[in-house]
Amino acid sequence: MSPTRLAFGVGVLAAVGVTGMILATLVTDREWWPPGDTTPAYYCHWTLVAAFNCSLVATAVLTWGDLGLGGPARVAGGGLTLVGTTVFAWGARPMGSEETMGVTGDLYTGGPYAYTRNPQYLGMIAGVTGFALLSDSLLVAALAAAHVGWVLLLPRAEEPHLRAEFGEAYDRYASRVPRFVGLRTVRTAVERRLRD
Numbered sequence: 001m002s003p004t005r006l007a008f009g010v011g012v013l014a015a016v017g018v019t020g021m022i023l024a025t026l027v028t029d030r031e032w033w034p035p036g037d038t039t040p041a042y043y044c045h046w047t048l049v050a051a052f053n054c055s056l057v058a059t060a061v062l063t064w065g066d067l068g069l070g071g072p073a074r075v076a077g078g079g080l081t082l083v084g085t086t087v088f089a090w091g092a093r094p095m096g097s098e099e100t101m102g103v104t105g106d107l108y109t110g111g112p113y114a115y116t117r118n119p120q121y122l123g124m125i126a127g128v129t130g131f132a133l134l135s136d137s138l139l140v141a142a143l144a145a146a147h148v149g150w151v152l153l154l155p156r157a158e159e160p161h162l163r164a165e166f167g168e169a170y171d172r173y174a175s176r177v178p179r180f181v182g183l184r185t186v187r188t189a190v191e192r193r194l195r196d
Helices: 003-027 040-063 071-092 119-135 138-166 168-176 183-195
Strands: none
Touching (some): 003 138, 071 119
């Protein structure tokens, strides 16, 4: 087996594993995500994510530039990667590392969480999409699509846990702030700009 096939295969298997854990949370009574504490589900999820990330980088190195998209697409990809990484870091900043990794903590509603309930996931989506453009690789694009797919599912798996943990406070928050972005995001940004 070639190194490219091995790297890509590990990524596909890891993505299937993470997606399977999220889907199991959505369709069964077993809570695989968020783990809520450092349980076996926590270690399983993060081992799969680490394997996926290593696979993504290895696949990019091995297949860099195989699509021939050209300079403008790659520059746009680089910019989107930086924006996504910045948004992710902005969302992670108020939390400790364990909370960022799904261990139950506080309900955050300020800073980036005033605009979107999931700034870290929004950053991941932008970042991995940008990385796929930057690497100019079909296999990286396939892995990025798998990553975006599971990130879109994560909030749906988390929300019942957050409702159970924070009750009406979470319901009020969810009623005024969109899951990702929307008109409410723009309205909040404009209102804050006008107040400042």
